[in-house]
Amino acid sequence: MTSRRMTFQCLLATGLGVAILILGAPSAAKAYGSPELEDPPVPKSLVPPGYRLVHGDILVPDVEARSGGAPIPWSDGIVYFEFDGNVTSTNRQLMLSAMDEWNYSGADVQFVPRTVGNGSFYVHIQLSDGNNAAIGMQGAGQTINIVSWGSKFIMAHELCHTLGFWHEQSRTDRDTFVDIITSNIESGHEHNFDKEQNWLSQSTSYDFDSVMHYGQFTFTDCLIPTPGLCETIVCRTGYEGWQWFIGQKDHLSSNDIQDMKNEYGSNSIGPRYIDWTVSPSAEDGSLRYPFRSFALAEATAPDNSEFWIRGGTYDELGTTILDKPGTYRVHNGLVRVQ
């Protein structure tokens, strides 16, 4: 398997004179499941002493591997981090962008640079030849290994492990939704499809759209994955429409974020999304149901909220806008208010 080839191309807009960041496009109708979209294999050499690898890319301490309780959440939702000297400044920025997906998700979690004296537990992020992460809060300098710096949502996936979450298809109720085709799994990797009994929050329904879900060919034993012959995960009757979408790595799903909120609490000030291209059945400012106007967003959101604005033209002439303190971020294209 090769590293993912996804790129995010965004134009910055400054017309509003407000803070600008980049956000990956909301869930586009796009097929996933091709082998290049799966996690690269993780060489054994990446496993630090005292740890072992489970589910393909999750590091757990040897002494409690698979036998202990749920992963440990981070105190106050704060994850201190440091970069290894082998991480370039470009890759550091890319990782910070992935962290912002969680920092601005609305869940009360924050990745914060480690400084002297600000945290005895922290993660050490380094360039490696695979992607994996220690799950939950484990210790001082616990590892995040990254090779796919070009994929924000592979990194967001690993950060989600750090925050304490397993893979979606490891849920104990997964057999209602997907079949694991054991005969197609590469020998020696069957354990990566084990169920996990001990979770942090898991109150949302099974989520085919989760950034934490494997793709349909993950760990297949086929050299050339062939639909109908090589799947390791098959969506069950009634859910077939998800078959080519499981394993997506271009956004956090609504349930990914909700699970994080359920565990760590909700940050009431943001973010809200404004997107004129979506026609939601209910405008609540979420990624799935964004506001279609600045006016509704401002009327509904508290002071100091974060607003993520889809590029485009908003016809709100005469409406009082942008008079509420907050941060406005444009994730692609130009924004024109007329």
Ligand SMILES: [Zn+2]
């Ligand atoms: Zn993973």
